[in-house]
Amino acid sequence: MSHYQHHVFFCMNVREDGTACCGHHDAAEMQQYAKSRIKQMGLAGEGKIRINKSGCLDRCDEGPCVVVYPEGVWYTYVDRQDIDEIVDTHLVKGEVVERLRI
Amino acid sequence: MSHYQHHVFFCMNVREDGTACCGHHDAAEMQQYAKSRIKQMGLAGEGKIRINKSGCLDRCDEGPCVVVYPEGVWYTYVDRQDIDEIVDTHLVKGEVVERLRI
Numbered sequence: 001m002s003h004y005q006h007h008v009f010f011c012m013n014v015r016e017d018g019t020a021c022c023g024h025h026d027a028a029e030m031q032q033y034a035k036s037r038i039k040q041m042g043l044a045g046e047g048k049i050r051i052n053k054s055g056c057l058d059r060c061d062e063g064p065c066v067v068v069y070p071e072g073v074w075y076t077y078v079d080r081q082d083i084d085e086i087v088d089t090h091l092v093k094g095e096v097v098e099r100l101r102i
Numbered sequence: 103m104s105h106y107q108h109h110v111f112f113c114m115n116v117r118e119d120g121t122a123c124c125g126h127h128d129a130a131e132m133q134q135y136a137k138s139r140i141k142q143m144g145l146a147g148e149g150k151i152r153i154n155k156s157g158c159l160d161r162c163d164e165g166p167c168v169v170v171y172p173e174g175v176w177y178t179y180v181d182r183q184d185i186d187e188i189v190d191t192h193l194v195k196g197e198v199v200e201r202l203r204i
Contacts, residue, residue, distance in 0.1 A: 002174035009111065009156060045160075054111060055155030058147075069171035072104040 004050045006091050007069045008034065013056035022057075025064035025078075034083050038091070049091055062102045075100045106152045108193050109171045110136065115158035124159075127166035127180075136185050140193070151193055164204045177202045 010031035014023030035044075035051040043049045059065045059074065066086070067074050073096055075086055082100055089097050112133035116125030137146075137153040145151045161167045161176065168188070169176050175198055177188055184202055191199050 003161070003169075003176060007169070007171070007174075009154075012157075050160060052111075052159065053157030055114075057154065058152060059105070067105075067109070069109070070174045072109075072172045074105060 001047075002070050003046060005047060006049045006071075007052065008050065008066060008091070009052045009054040009057065009069070010034070010066050011055075011057040011059070011063060012053045013060065015060070022060060022064035027064050028053075030064070030077060030080070030083055033080055034087060037084070037087055041087075041092075043091070059102065065102060071096075074102045076102050103149075104172050105148060107149060108151045108173070109154065110152065110168060110193070111154045111156040111159065111171070112136070112168050113157075113159040113161070113165060114155045115162065117162070124162060124166035129166050130155075132166070132179060132182070132185055135182055136189060139186075139189055143189075143194075145193070161204065167204060173198075176204045178204050 010027055011022040012027050031053055038044050038049050038051055057065055057067060063076060065074060065076055068090060077083055077100060085097050089095050112129055113124035114129050133155055140146050140151050140153055159167055159169060165178060167176060167178055170192060179185055179202060187199050191197050
C-alpha cells in the first residue's frame with residue numbers, strides 16, 4: 001500500500017519574467033487552504049492524505065496545476081470552491097472531478 | 103497513461119531548529135544532479151521522467167527522502183552513487199532498488 005492514500009502536489013513555481021506560472025494564481029494560499037481543510041477533517045497523515053508544495057511541475061500553460069498521486073490525476077483550479085470540490089469529491093470520495101481535469 | 107512515466111519528488115525541507123530534515127543532507131545538490139543526469143540521457147519531459155523539488159514529505163526521520171510516482175516507491179540516499187543507482191535501475195530499467203527503499 002502507498003504511504004499516503006492520496007499525495008497531492010501544488011505547483012508553487014514563480015517566474016519573474018512575466019510568463020505563465022502557477023505562483024501568480026494564489027497557489028500558495030490555495031495549498032495552505034487545502035492543507036488546513038484536510039487537517040481539520042482529520043484526514044492528514046500516513047495512510048491518509050498529504051498536501052504538499054512542489055517546484056515547477058512543468059505544466060504552467062495549463063495551470064495553476066496540482067497533481068494527485070498515486071492516481072496521477074491532474075487538475076487546475078481558480079478559487080476555493082474548486083479546491084473544495086477536489087477535496088470533497090476526489091480526496092474524500094475517490095471520484096475524479098472531470099470538470100477541473102487537465 | 104500518466105503524464106510522466108516516473109515523477110520523482112525530492113524533499114527539500116530545511117528545519118532551522120536543528121531537528122532532522124532532508125535539507126541538511128545535500129538534498130538540493132542531489133536533486134539538481136539527478137535532474138541534470140536525466141536531461142543528459144534525453145529522458146526528461148512528458149511521457150518520460152520529471153525530477154521535482156518538493157516541500158516537506160513528512161518522513162524526515164527516515165530521510166533524506168525521495169518518492170517516485172505513480173509507483174509510490176520511497177527511497178533514501180547518501181551520495182551520488184545512490185542517486186545513480188535509483189536513476190539507472192529504477193527510472194531507466196523499472197526495477198526497484200530494495201537496498202535504498204524506506
